[in-house]
Amino acid sequence: MVTGSADGPVGDMAVGDAAGGTSGAVAGEPFVRARLLVPRPAFDVVADLTVEHGEIVALLGPNGCGKSTILQALAGLLVPRELELRVAGRQIAGDGVFLPPERRRIGLMGQDPLLFPHLSAVENVAFGPRAAGVRAPAARAAAREWLGRLGLAAIVDSRPADLSGGQRQRVALARALAAEPDLLLLDEPLAAADIGTANEIRHVLGQHLREAGQTTVLVTHEILDAAMLADRVLVLDAGRVVDSGPTQRMLTEPGSQFGAALAGLNLLLGTASGGDGLVVDTGLQVFGIAEEPLPDGAAAAAAFPPAAVSVSSMPRATGSAVISDPAATSSVRNRWTAEVVAIEPGAGAVRIRTRLPDGVMIAADVTPAAVAAVPIVLGAMVTLGVKATQVRLFAR
Amino acid sequence: MPAGLGIALLLLPLVALLAKADWAQLPAALGSRPVLLALWLSLRCGLLATAVCLVLGIPLALLLARREGGWIRLLRTLVTVPLVLPPMVGGIALLYLLSTQGLIGQYLFEWFGTRIAFSTFAVVLAETFVALPFLVLTLEGALRSLGDRFETVAATLGAGRTTILFRVTLPLLRPALLSGTALCFARALGEFGATALFAGNKEGVTRTMPLAVYTEFNGGGDGTDTAVAMSLLLVVVALLILFAVRPRRSAW
Numbered sequence: 001m002v003t004g005s006a007d008g009p010v011g012d013m014a015v016g017d018a019a020g021g022t023s024g025a026v027a028g029e030p031f032v033r034a035r036l037l038v039p040r041p042a043f044d045v046v047a048d049l050t051v052e053h054g055e056i057v058a059l060l061g062p063n064g065c066g067k068s069t070i071l072q073a074l075a076g077l078l079v080p081r082e083l084e085l086r087v088a089g090r091q092i093a094g095d096g097v098f099l100p101p102e103r104r105r106i107g108l109m110g111q112d113p114l115l116f117p118h119l120s121a122v123e124n125v126a127f128g129p130r131a132a133g134v135r136a137p138a139a140r141a142a143a144r145e146w147l148g149r150l151g152l153a154a155i156v157d158s159r160p161a162d163l164s165g166g167q168r169q170r171v172a173l174a175r176a177l178a179a180e181p182d183l184l185l186l187d188e189p190l191a192a193a194d195i196g197t198a199n200e201i202r203h204v205l206g207q208h209l210r211e212a213g214q215t216t217v218l219v220t221h222e223i224l225d226a227a228m229l230a231d232r233v234l235v236l237d238a239g240r241v242v243d244s245g246p247t248q249r250m251l252t253e254p255g256s257q258f259g260a261a262l263a264g265l266n267l268l269l270g271t272a273s274g275g276d277g278l279v280v281d282t283g284l285q286v287f288g289i290a291e292e293p294l295p296d297g298a299a300a301a302a303a304f305p306p307a308a309v310s311v312s313s314m315p316r317a318t319g320s321a322v323i324s325d326p327a328a329t330s331s332v333r334n335r336w337t338a339e340v341v342a343i344e345p346g347a348g349a350v351r352i353r354t355r356l357p358d359g360v361m362i363a364a365d366v367t368p369a370a371v372a373a374v375p376i377v378l379g380a381m382v383t384l385g386v387k388a389t390q391v392r393l394f395a396r
Numbered sequence: 397m398p399a400g401l402g403i404a405l406l407l408l409p410l411v412a413l414l415a416k417a418d419w420a421q422l423p424a425a426l427g428s429r430p431v432l433l434a435l436w437l438s439l440r441c442g443l444l445a446t447a448v449c450l451v452l453g454i455p456l457a458l459l460l461a462r463r464e465g466g467w468i469r470l471l472r473t474l475v476t477v478p479l480v481l482p483p484m485v486g487g488i489a490l491l492y493l494l495s496t497q498g499l500i501g502q503y504l505f506e507w508f509g510t511r512i513a514f515s516t517f518a519v520v521l522a523e524t525f526v527a528l529p530f531l532v533l534t535l536e537g538a539l540r541s542l543g544d545r546f547e548t549v550a551a552t553l554g555a556g557r558t559t560i561l562f563r564v565t566l567p568l569l570r571p572a573l574l575s576g577t578a579l580c581f582a583r584a585l586g587e588f589g590a591t592a593l594f595a596g597n598k599e600g601v602t603r604t605m606p607l608a609v610y611t612e613f614n615g616g617g618d619g620t621d622t623a624v625a626m627s628l629l630l631v632v633v634a635l636l637i638l639f640a641v642r643p644r645r646s647a648w
Contacts, residue, residue, distance in 0.1 A: 075552055101551040108552040114545055118567045127563070131555035179553045 029089065031055075031215055032183055036073050037082040038066075045069045045239040051183070054213040058230030058247075060220060066239040067219040071185045074217070075108045076101035088182040102131070107181035111192040113172035115160035121147060121171045122156040128179025146174040149211075150204060166197040170204055177212055184209075186218040190225055199291055203395050205229055206299075227267050228301055228394065248281075265303050266362050272300040278393055282358035287333040288391030301394045308390035309364035311352060312383045313374050332385040338362060340380050343371070352376060354384060410631060417628055418621050425625035433600045434608035434626070438585055441516065441604060445523035445584040446577060449531045452524075453580075457535035458565075462544065472536075479529045486525050487593030494521070494594075518595035519602050523584035531580040538572030539565075575641040582637045586630070605630060 030050035038045040045066035051057050059067045073080045076092075076099065084094035091097045092104050107128075115124050125143035130136065147156050150170045160168055169189065176184055189205065190198040206229050209216050220226055226233050226247070233250050235243040243250070248269065270280040272294035278286045278301070286302045294300055314337065338354035341361075345351075349365040356362065362384060366376070376382060418425075425431065460472050478486055494501040495513040504510040512518055546568060550560045566573070588606040595602040597611060609626045612619030 077548060077552075101548070102554050102556050104552075105554070106552065108549070112545075114549045116546060116550075116564060116568075118570070127550070127555070128553040130563075131550070131553055131559050175553065181552075 029086070031088060032217075033084075033086045034074060035082070035084040035094075036070065036080045038069050038073055038078070038080040040066070040069065040239065043239040045073075047236075047241060049217075049234065049241070051215055051217060053215055055232065056209055056214075056216045056218060056230045058218045058220060058226035058233045059236055060223065060226045060233055061236035063221055065236045067221075067236055068187055069239075070236075071108065071187050071217065071219055074183070075106050075185055076104050077108075090182075105180075105182040107176040107179055107184045108187065109172055109176045109184070109189055110187040111189060113160075113168040115163075115168055115171055115175070117160050120157050120159055121152065121163070124160070124171055125175045125178045127175060132179070143174070143178055146178045147171070150174045150208065164197075165193060166200045169193060169197065169201050173201075173204065173208065177208065177214060182215065184214050184216045186216060188220055189218070190220070190222065199394065202228060203292075206395070223265060224267065224301075224303065224394075227269065265305060266309070268302045268360065270300060270302070272296055272298045272393070272395070276388065276393070278302045280358075280360060282356075282360060284336070284356065284358055284360055286391060287388040288393040289389060290393040292395065294393060294395055298395055302391050303394070304386055304391045306351060306363040306365040307349070308386055309362060310385040311354075311364050311366050311370065311374060311376060312385065314381050314383055333388040334384075334386040334391065336362070336384045337381060338384050340376055340378055340382060343376065343378060350376075354382065413624065413627055413631065416624050418624070421621055422625050422628075425622045426629060428622065430599060430603075430608060430612075431622060431626060434603050434605050435629075437516070437519070437600065437603065438605040441519045441523055442581055442584040444520045445527055446581045448520065448524045449528045449580045449584075450577065453528055453531040453576075454535065454566075456528075457532045457539060460532065461536045461539035475532055476529055478526050479533075483522075483526055483587065483589030484593055487522060487590035490518075490522060490525060490590060490594040494518070513594060514596040514598065514602060516595075516601055519591050519604060522590035522594045523587045526587050526590055527580045527583040530583050531576040534572050534576030534579060535569060538569055538576075542568055578637045578641040582634055585633065 031053040032049075032051035034050075035048045036046070043066070047066075047070050049057070059070060061067050069078070072078045073083055074085065079098075083098075085092040086094075087104070087106065090105075092099050092106070115121075116127065119127070122140055122143045125146050126136070126139040129139035129142050134142070144153075144156055147153060150173065152167065152170055152174065155163060155167060155171075160171070163171065173189075186205070190201055193201055202225060208214075209229070218225070218229055230247050233244065233247050234241050268278065268280050268284070268286055270278045270284075270286070272290070273279050273285075273296055275294060275296075276287055276290060278288065280286065288302050288304070310332070336356050338356045340352055341355050342353035343350060344353070345368070346365075348367075350368055350371050352364045352366060352371075354362050354364065364384060366374075370376070374382065456475070460468060460475070491498065491513055493499050494504070496502060496505040496511055498513075501512055504512065512521070542565075546564050547560050550564045555563065585604075586606055587604070588610070591602065591604060592607060592610075597603050597607050603611065605626055609623045609630070612626070613623035
């Protein structure tokens with residue numbers, strides 16, 4: 001990926017350069033270029049990844065697949081057998097270079113916020129700038145600004161012990177962003193949070209990583225997080241990247257590992273409309289229940305389990321209702337026509353994969369009896385129904 | 397019932413000491429010149445030994461807590477030796493190291509004319525020898541339970557080793573530092589055996605409070621009341637220190 005002409009001498013940014021944030025990247029060279037090998041008892045973790053400036057890349061995979069190992073290696077917290085790492089035009093590791101964590105300008109935030117318990121929120125956030133040589137008053141002013149941006153103006157002087165879990169995680173994010181790392185690594189930032197807090201933090205992450213233009217690698221085993229936050233998804237299994245691509249394509253592409261991982265959930269991305277609706281880019285309208293007020297036009301996602309999708313045969317004459325189930329007519333607000341593209345028998349239920357005319361994929365779980373009764377066969381056109389109460393709408 | 401006996405065994409001697417005290421004479425006994433000299437010497441030597449313990453003990457605790465390996469385990473065992481060693485033995489060992497005929501002391505004397513044994517400096521050395529493990533073990537335990545997670549976060553925020561030590565590690569160790577320092581000081585104040593053998597018992601130079609108590613008491617008759625008065629003073633100081641470092645409900 002690195003072209004010969006672009007590989008010229010690069011002005012190394014001074015360590016502790018608080019002004020930071022500037023891209024020292026050479027044209028044609030990816031902002032982050034990493035190649036690493038970490039031997040582990042069960043398998044070697046091998047990764048080769050590039051991240052563009054301002055891009056958010058998700059590393060997705062089951063627990064123990066080597067995701068966190070990759071982040072640890074990038075942050076310099078473990079010594080890999082092989083590591084070649086260039087960020088923002090600086091050689092971090094490889095070619096006889098191996099910078100310690102404090103000189104990498106690579107931030108790391110995990111599921112435990114790990115705020116310094118002896119420092120107030122503002123002192124925690126000011127820690128990075130202070131370490132970079134910024135004088136205390138200026139560092140504190142910058143920290144207040146970050147806290148304000150993350151909606152924490154009221155708690156700047158609180159100790160971590162007096163904050164809620166969500167507030168702590170926000171302060172940790174402010175602290176990580178205030179250090180102005182060239183690359184921010186997020187290791188399961190939502191894994192330890194309860195559902196309410198997770199929604200809050202996901203929202204804050206989605207908004208502020210973009211706003212700050214923060215180049216980010218996000219590790220998660222949660223499909224939803226990857227789909228909602230990342231521009232690009234890498235699927236990891238047993239230490240290797242088995243699938244990768246832009247999030248939107250991965251979501252719609254049947255047969256990808258990502259799609260398989262997504263089996264537990266139907267997920268549609270689009271923009272909010274009317275407070276209880278979502279419009280997918282293809283124009284498809286979905287009704288659901290918003291977990292928090294969604295302003296029109298805000299980036300949003302709709303999620304519902306395949307078990308919530310009912311499948312019925314196509315009415316013979318569309319428009320003049322000949323629908324057998326009267327209950328469905330009254331309360332099912334989401335009705336789509338779709339083609340059956342796969343039938344996968346499972347334990348107890350049969351997973352039906354369908355494609356809407358606009359290409360959106362939706363999975364449905366039905367009983368074997370229903371498969372025979374409807375009937376559901378490959379290539380058949382069916383009507384899908386989902387009650388709006390079964391569809392969760394999120395901001396993203 | 398055994399618990400009651402245990403409490404009695406621990407507390408009754410102190411009651412006996414209180415009963416024996418001649419309260420009317422107490423101010424006079426404590427105000428006498430030998431007592432004041434011993435008290436002043438004890439305070440100076442104890443504080444100095446504690447300072448030396450902090451300077452040497454903090455790096456040593458960091459080494460023991462943050463490095464792994466067989467050598468470190470061996471070192472950890474060796475550091476605890478002064479805890480289980482009779483202080484007398486420590487005194488003899490120091491003597492054979494630093495007296496004018498000692499392993500190192502002979503060269504110090506030959507080249508620089510330095511006499512360490514039987515000086516006030518010897519008192520400080522003896523007290524440091526017995527008190528250092530208290531500080532090191534307290535800090536090492538605290539460092540281990542603290543883990544290196546906060547230090548790791550600090551490094552990813554761009555902080556170098558010195559910044560991490562002074563802005564993260566030491567502040568987080570504050571409770572352990574306070575209690576370790578207090579224990580260390582108390583142990584230094586009470587030091588008797590090693591001091592007696594290595595530093596001697598010279599008034600105003602090496603006769604600390606415990607040595608003064610021993611001297612007064614051993615003299616028979618006259619000195620007993622003074623010895624009891626000084627003992628009471630030591631008990632009070634010990635209690636004050638213990639109350640100062642008693643575990644709080646919250647560290648922060």
